[in-house]
Amino acid sequence: MNPAGGKQNVAQTTANPGPMVGVFDSGFGGLTVLRALLSKIPSANYLYLGDTARLPYGAKSQATIARYAVESARFLEQRGCEYLVIACNTATALALEDIRRAVSVPVLGVIEPGAHAAKRAVGAGAEVLVLATAATVQSHAYHAACEAVGLRAIEVACPLLVPLVEEGWTDHEVTREVLRIYLSEALAKCKPEAVLLGCTHYPLIAGAIETTLRELGSDAVVIDSAEATAEAAAAALDVAAGRNSPETSLSFECYATDSVEKFQRLGSLFLHQPIAHVHHLDLGG
Ligand code: DGL
Numbered sequence: 213m214n215p216a217g218g219k220q221n222v223a224q225t226t227a228n229p230g231p232m233v234g235v236f237d238s239g240f241g242g243l244t245v246l247r248a249l250l251s252k253i254p255s256a257n258y259l260y261l262g263d264t265a266r267l268p269y270g271a272k273s274q275a276t277i278a279r280y281a282v283e284s285a286r287f288l289e290q291r292g293c294e295y296l297v298i299a300c301n302t303a304t305a306l307a308l309e310d311i312r313r314a315v316s317v318p319v320l321g322v323i324e325p326g327a328h329a330a331k332r333a334v335g336a337g338a339e340v341l342v343l344a345t346a347a348t349v350q351s352h353a354y355h356a357a358c359e360a361v362g363l364r365a366i367e368v369a370c371p372l373l374v375p376l377v378e379e380g381w382t383d384h385e386v387t388r389e390v391l392r393i394y395l396s397e398a399l400a401k402c403k404p405e406a407v408l409l410g411c412t413h414y415p416l417i418a419g420a421i422e423t424t425l426r427e428l429g430s431d432a433v434v435i436d437s438a439e440a441t442a443e444a445a446a447a448a449l450d451v452a453a454g455r456n457s458p459e460t461s462l463s464f465e466c467y468a469t470d471s472v473e474k475f476q477r478l479g480s481l482f483l484h485q486p487i488a489h490v491h492h493l494d495l496g497g
Contacts, residue, residue, distance in 0.1 A: 227463045230255035231449055234288030234296045236281070238267040239378050240475070241413030242299030243482045245322065248442035249297065250462050250485075253451050257463040259291055262479070263495065264470035268374045269302040270345020270411070277347060278307040282314045283495050287467075289315045297445055298322065299438075301410050302345045305353035318448060325444045326408055326437030327357035333433050334405040336362030341398055341432065343370050343421075344410030354410050367410070368398045377413040380478050387417060391424045399428055408435045416482055467493045 233256045235246045246260050261284050263269075269277050281303040285296055296319045298304045298311060304321030312319050330340050342354040346369040358365035373394075376387045407425060409415055415436040422434050462485065468475035472490040480487045 227461045228255050228257050230257065230451060231294045232257045232259065232292050233445070233449075234258075234285070234291070234293030235260045235299050236263075236284045236288060236296065236303070237261075237300040237412055238263050238269040238280075238302065239374070239413065240264075240479055240482050241374070241377065241411060241416070243479055244412050244415040244436070245297060245299035245438045245441055246464065247483055247485075248438040249445060250464065252439075252442035253446050253449065254462060255451060256449070259288055259293055259465050259467065261288060261467045261493065262469070262475060264378075264468045264475060266469065266495070267378065268345065268371075269300065270347045270374060271371060272347060274306045274347070274351075277302060278310040280495075281307040282310055285311045285315050285319070287493070287495070289317055293317060295445070295449060296320070297441065299412050299441070301326075301348050301353075301412060301437075305344075305348040305351040320441065320445055320448060322412060322437045322441050323353050323357045323410075325440035326410065326435065327354070327361050327363065329437055329440035330358065330406050330408050330435045331361040331363055333435055334363075337364075338405040339364045339366065339402055340406045340408050340435075341365075341402055341404035342367045342408045342410040343373075343394070343398075343414060345369065345374065346371050348410055354408070358408075365408075366398070366402045366404065368394065370394045370411075370414075373417065374411065374413045377416050378478075380481075382416050383420070388420055388424065391417070391420055392427070395421070395424050395430075396428055399425075399430055404430070404432045406435050407432045409437065412438070466490045469493050469495050
């Protein structure tokens with residue numbers, strides 16, 4: 213089944229009449245956003261870049277994250293992208309303004325759409341637990357974005373989750389145990405109505421997060437910003453959401469800065485689409 217819900221071919225070429233959209237993450241996590249974009253705007257062409265050689269970003273300094281993210285954004289612009297989606301909360305939190313200054317095309321981050329999605333789900337005044345990388349938490353970008361829409365955010369860093377997802381351990385006892393520890397510590401401090409996945413890797417373990425919350429007695433709704441980000445991109449690009457014809461081919465190309473074999477294998481699982489070919493890209497150290 214394809215994510216657009218229609219009968220489509222999967223052709224990883226620039227075949228469609230729509231715009232060329234660049235999607236960037238430090239690794240596989242942004243594929244959760246690409247999946248939503250393919251579903252919402254199937255008429256576009258996508259270039260996805262996973263900076264897997266330099267991941268994790270979430271444990272690095274602002275200067276390093278900004279340097280890496282700007283290099284990646286420039287690459288996508290040079291390859292003809294007319295619009296960039298920063299499908300990485302860490303790069304959005306720490307480097308969105310640097311990226312916007314470095315390129316001349318519009319740039320969308322994932323944090324504002326995520327805060328809006330949480331507001332729609334639980335309403336103003338609610339308490340929201342934001343799970344994110346250490347760098348995102350330290351930036352308090354979610355605190356600001358949630359406050360702007362009338363939500364109270366409690367931000368908790370979960371540094372072990374990205375390596376577990378990048379290892380493909382999305383359904384693994386170790387991941388479940390790590391989640392039990394993070395979530396029981398977080399729930400000792402707050403009683404949230406929503407848990408906002410503040411890292412694009414986390415939707416890949418959303419099921420385990422929800423199960424663990426229930427085991428711990430929380431009925432908080434789990435919010436993934438991918439869908440809301442795709443909606444914001446569709447509005448900005450002024451393309452009718454879901455506009456498509458049965459002949460339209462999903463059009464995407466993937467670049468990775470580390471092993472293309474690993475990216476192809478795990479990425480296909482995470483994208484729910486076969487990835488026929490992954491280009492290797494060397495962005496230096
Ligand atoms: N997927 C990235 C995010 O949304 C973080 C991964 C990393 O630490 O590199 O924050």
